[in-house]
Amino acid sequence: DAGVIQSPRHEVTEMGQEVTLRCKPISGHNSLFWYRQTMMRGLELLIYFNNNVPIDDSGMPEDRFSAKMPNASFSTLKIQPSEPRDSAVYFCASSFHSSYNEQFFGPGTRLTVL
């Protein structure tokens, strides 16, 4: 298995533009997580899905952020409009929903908003 796949790996955009980050979880995993890593706040959970259904989005910082999971093999995290403070590394992770199974992380997308 190729592991969790994220695209793009790097994204540079200007303030006000829409940004879409993509994630393909490991086949067979039914839980998917979006995280954001910054120096100040470390690794924060933004939202997670179980069987394609959003379970907890309490970590989504603002209405500018939205996430979807239209099927078991694809998820998107969208920021519209983007702001410089959104600059961070965004990770997607997946796991098999069961007790005590660890999450597998993708390589991340480094977002820079100018």
Place this chain on the structure above:
Amino acid sequence: DQQVKQNSPSLSVQEGRISILNCDYTNSMFDYFLWYKKYPAEGPTFLISISSIKDKNEDGRFTVFLNKSAKHLSLHIVPSQPGDSAVYFCAASAKEKDDKIIFGKGTRLHILP
């Protein structure tokens, strides 16, 4: 308020010696604890975990100790090797409640030659 705290942003240890990384938590509902390791430009990878019903779990050079009364856990790496240089994240979960994992801010470990 941070529920998982790693108070040492960085740690330097001589190669061959023991590395001890510490972590404190505040939520008494946490019943499962994990350590992740992260190299630059890569995602975190799972290292070792411990359930709250145990106080120690060992896997090769890595041992995690859990002190529930103190709400404290530690990761011991012995002997430390150059490839252990990375950022280590402590994480906790209330598995009976949901799948969320709360991460600490990480500790950067430098193994010195």
